[in-house]
Amino acid sequence: MSAKRQVYIGTDSGATTSKIGGVWEDGTIISTKLLQRATNSESGPAAVVRAWVEAISEYLNQTDLTWDQVQGVGLAMPGSFKRYGVMDHPPNLPPIFDGWDVHTDYSQALSQRAGRALPLVVGNDGNYGGVAEAQRIRGNSKSSVLMLAPGSGLGCAYIDSRGLPLDGDTLAGMEASHMPAPLHLLNIKPYPCGCGRTWGCIEVYTTISGLPYLLKEKLVKYPNHELAKSPLSAKEKALSLRGLAQKGDPLAVEIFDFQATAMGLHVANLTMALDATSVVIGGGLMDPESTTEEFRSRYLRVLRETMEPYLWPAQRGRINVVPAALGDLSQAIGASLVALYQSRA
Numbered sequence: 001m002s003a004k005r006q007v008y009i010g011t012d013s014g015a016t017t018s019k020i021g022g023v024w025e026d027g028t029i030i031s032t033k034l035l036q037r038a039t040n041s042e043s044g045p046a047a048v049v050r051a052w053v054e055a056i057s058e059y060l061n062q063t064d065l066t067w068d069q070v071q072g073v074g075l076a077m078p079g080s081f082k083r084y085g086v087m088d089h090p091p092n093l094p095p096i097f098d099g100w101d102v103h104t105d106y107s108q109a110l111s112q113r114a115g116r117a118l119p120l121v122v123g124n125d126g127n128y129g130g131v132a133e134a135q136r137i138r139g140n141s142k143s144s145v146l147m148l149a150p151g152s153g154l155g156c157a158y159i160d161s162r163g164l165p166l167d168g169d170t171l172a173g174m175e176a177s178h179m180p181a182p183l184h185l186l187n188i189k190p191y192p193c194g195c196g197r198t199w200g201c202i203e204v205y206t207t208i209s210g211l212p213y214l215l216k217e218k219l220v221k222y223p224n225h226e227l228a229k230s231p232l233s234a235k236e237k238a239l240s241l242r243g244l245a246q247k248g249d250p251l252a253v254e255i256f257d258f259q260a261t262a263m264g265l266h267v268a269n270l271t272m273a274l275d276a277t278s279v280v281i282g283g284g285l286m287d288p289e290s291t292t293e294e295f296r297s298r299y300l301r302v303l304r305e306t307m308e309p310y311l312w313p314a315q316r317g318r319i320n321v322v323p324a325a326l327g328d329l330s331q332a333i334g335a336s337l338v339a340l341y342q343s344r345a
Helices: 044-062 104-115 126-140 202-206 208-218 235-245 250-274 291-310 327-343
Strands: 008-011 017-024 035-038 068-078 081-083 120-124 146-151 155-160 278-281 320-323
Touching: 008 044, 008 235, 008 327, 017 044, 017 327, 035 044, 035 250, 044 068, 044 104, 044 146, 044 278, 068 104, 068 126, 068 235, 068 327, 104 120, 120 126, 126 155, 126 278, 126 327, 146 250, 155 202, 202 208, 202 250, 208 250, 250 278, 250 291, 278 291, 291 320
Parallel strands: 008 068, 068 120, 146 278, 278 320
Antiparallel strands: 008 017, 017 035, 146 155
8 A cells, every 4th residue: 555655755955965855645754764875066966966866766765665656856955046946156065056957957857767747846954944843843733833953053944834934035034043133132242143244143142153252252251261271273162062061061051051042032033023833943952962951951941931021922831942853854854845735735
């Protein structure tokens, strides 16, 4: 019976590796075993597309499925886009990919391999990761979901009642990482962001990108701290903070409490505007393999306590804030879900 079921496949493309996942026609995940293969970006667009198609074939073989069962494919990629399916200047790919019409090239390759036209959807990887986490959180409800994933930068997604992400008119929807932070509430100066803005993007106060700034500020208070005398580079010192926080180091704990506070203010800001019922926090800070339960619980508690007073009265006490759970699987699964949802439109 399973051989006749329809499936939707998702490709999550990175500069180094690409991941494949899929869902059945009812939206349930086919396998939680992620297939990951080299992207081959150094060999150019044609090689990348070829690698994606070969990876799907391998995934289908591993799950006892066939191309005849595939009804649609989704592709998750980092922005930015010139227009739908056409890359602008991908931050993680060589210059040869600038202006790449990935939708046309991938569609043609998929159709050739499947022997028929296959619908393809293309979107931002962070948005598609939010789609997968939203499905997990919502169950059968139609509630909207906000996802924030602090890592090297801040991934943001808003998922509506249909399960689809907010893309915006120019495909820049939910670039909420570059909204200005409420500096007066955080009692801190505006730090420059990698995006070029100098108004104090919230990303700088909630992610790895801003840790060197925060550490420099805090070391004034802790002049005898081991990092004050360390020969490590500023980046290496910043990357050591999460490990120190797991051990209860006061300086490191204070920095991550600050980040959780900044994130709480940002969540309140977005929740007032978007009115989501659930908030998913992803990224490395919520990774069970790299952080302790105590660390994750403290971060979420500080976030909730900061957020709550700034919400509308009807929102207080009912916003569900939870850690992400799908990890590296989320973006490939989200891409396959968008392909499924679009087929129903």
